[in-house]
Amino acid sequence: MKLLTGTAPDQGKPQVFAVIDGRAVLLAEGDLTHIIAAQAAGGTLPAPAPDAPNYDLAQITPTRLLDRPGKIVCLGLNYAEHAREGGYDVPDYPAMFLRAATSMIAAEAPMILPKASVTFDYEAELMVIVGKGGRHIKQADALNHVFGYSVFNDGSVRDYQRKTHQWTAGKNFDGTGAVGPFVVTPDELPEGASGLRISTRLNGRVLQDSNTSDMIFPVARTIAIVSEIMTLEPGDMIAFGTPPGVGHARKPQVWMKAGDVVEVEIEGIGICRNPIQAEGDEAAQGFAAQ
CATH class of the missing domain: 2.30.30 (SH3 type barrels.)
Known part of the structure; x- marks a missing residue:
């Protein structure tokens, strides 16, 4: 469904x-x-x-798909070519960080360009919504813990992301990540949502174009790894990293500006579309945005 x-x-x-x-x-x-x-x-x-x-x-x-989501676990460097374009080695264990609920908005709501930075980058990502929770979930059983799949428009503030070895700052500005508007249940998609085209358009220009089959750590393996560390609960979210083509790796670099429109599309799921708005309109920021 x-x-x-x-x-x-x-x-x-x-x-x-x-x-x-x-x-x-x-x-x-x-x-x-x-x-x-x-x-x-x-x-x-x-x-x-x-x-x-x-x-x-x-x-x-x-x-918002969930008014008060639980954990939002994010993978970085989950596509080999994206790791290389950022100057990183291809990981043999997933790079993980957490996003705060206050950083997340709905599809169609304005993504907020922070006052503190102009290096606002786009990332197309697959988002998994956890159904049945658990700890130490076996990889063979992991897909039975997926409620559904959605589209994540992961705005990233690159200069803050690179201030330290931890990416938390650049990934948690209010109103910089959007998810939705659709959730598709697993029976409607290929196993593990593999083999789906994933792309980003900025003002209609295609800047990322890849396939979820290129993920280093696919859905089942990731759920098993994450659940070794923490208990997954119904309504938790896991974001699966972005393919190559991000703005900071381009020459010249491409940053999202106020007035832009960014669209992330995943085949079989839908499009998460968001305008970019400069920080200042409090009604559109962070958790206040519906």
Whole structure:
């Protein structure tokens, strides 16, 4: 099933919709939290009521998939050519860092160009939403812990990212990462979401164009590794790194500016589109952005 979280024109609150025949059919109130929890407890996805309201997709304003996500675990250097373009060795163990919930916004919401920097870079990434939680998950069973797959538009503040050997600062400015608007359940995609085209367009110009089959650490292996370290819980998110073509590795370098529009697309899942806005409009920043 393909799911969408957003607000309909006659509603002032987030709802979950099933995307059926190109239309958004009301499935549940709120965000995905309760649906994920119910499935993790052994339930099944709900089906829309026969008389459920339905809308054109364009009528739905996307909202965050999860209003208060749990852990957001991110992989760096998960495509060999991206590691090389950044001057790094190809890792034999995943480079991991965490993102704060306050750094995350919805698709279509403005991504915030910080006052502190002009080196605002784009990254296309696959995002996994954890369903059933666990610790020490076996790789052979790991895909059974995936609720669904989404698109992550990972804005990165490069000068802050490189201030230290830890990437946390450059990856956690408020309102710099967007996820959504769609979540696709595993039965609708190839195993582990492998073999999907992944790309970035900035103002319509294709700057990244790769395939998820090129990931060094695919989904099942990554879940097994992460769960060696920490308990994964329903609603946690794991971002799977970006392919080559990022702005800081280009000559001349390409940075996102206020007024730009960045689109990340993953085949079979959808497009996460966001305008770039200079910091200053408080209503659009960080966790205030729906």
